[in-house]
Amino acid sequence: MRSRAAYFGVLTALALIFSYVETLIPIQFGAPGIKLGLANLVIVIVLYKTDWKEALLLSVVRIVLAGFIFGNLFSIIYSLAGGILSLAVMAFLVRTGRFSVAGVSMAGGVSHNVGQLIVAMVIVETYQVGYYLPVLLISGLLTGAVIGIVAGEVLKRIRSLEFKTTVKEENR
Template structure:
C-alpha cells in the first residue's frame, strides 16, 4: 500500500503542477491581477475524495510551494496559502456533511479560496 500511495501522490502533484503551468499561460481578460481559473484545485478535490482530508491538505500545500517557487514569488505563495487553507477546510467540512456532490464541494472550495485570499489581503 505504501508504494501505491507514493505513486498516487507523485502523479497528483505532477498533474497539479502541469495544470498550474497551463493556468499561468492562459490570459484571462479580467482587470484583477492574479486571477486564475482554478484548474489545479481540481487535483485537491480529487485527492480529498480518493485519499482523504489529510492527504488532500498535504497535496494542496506541496502544490502551493512548488508552484510558488516556480511561477510566482513570496507574496503569491502567502495569498495561495491563505486561500488553499480555507478552501481545504471548507471542502473537508462540506464532504463530511454529505449534503454536497463533488461539484458542490469543488464550487465551495473555489469560493472559499477567493475568500481566503481576500482575508489575507
C-alpha cells in the same frame, strides 16, 4: 507504502502541470489574482478518493512548488491562505454528504478567494481591497462550478474503472 508515494508524486506532478498550463492562459477578469484553478481539479478528486489529510498535503506541496517555480513569496502566501481555507470548507462539506461535487467545489472556490482577500487586507493594511469581494465571489462560484463539474465526471470514470477491475478480479 511505495505505491502511495508514487501516486502522490504523480498527483503532485499533475497538479503542477495544471498550474503551469494556467499561467499560459491569458485571462484577465478585472481583479488581480483571479484564475481558473485548474490544479484544484486534482485536489478535489483527492479529497473525494482519499481524505482531507492527503488533500491538504498535496495542496500545500503543490502551492509551495508552484510558487517557487512560477511565482514568488507573496503568491505562495496568498495561495496558502486561500488553499487551506478552501480545503477546510470543502472537507467539512464532503463530510456532511449533503452537497454535490460541484457544490463542494463552488464553496471551495469562494472560500479560496475570501482567504486570499483576508491576507491581502492584512498585508496592505487596508480594508479597501474588500471592494473586490463581489467580483471574487462571482469568479469563485463560476470557476468552482467548472472545476466541480469536471471533477464529478472524472470521479464517475474512476468509479467505473474501479468497478470493472473488481468484476474482472472476481471472475478469475
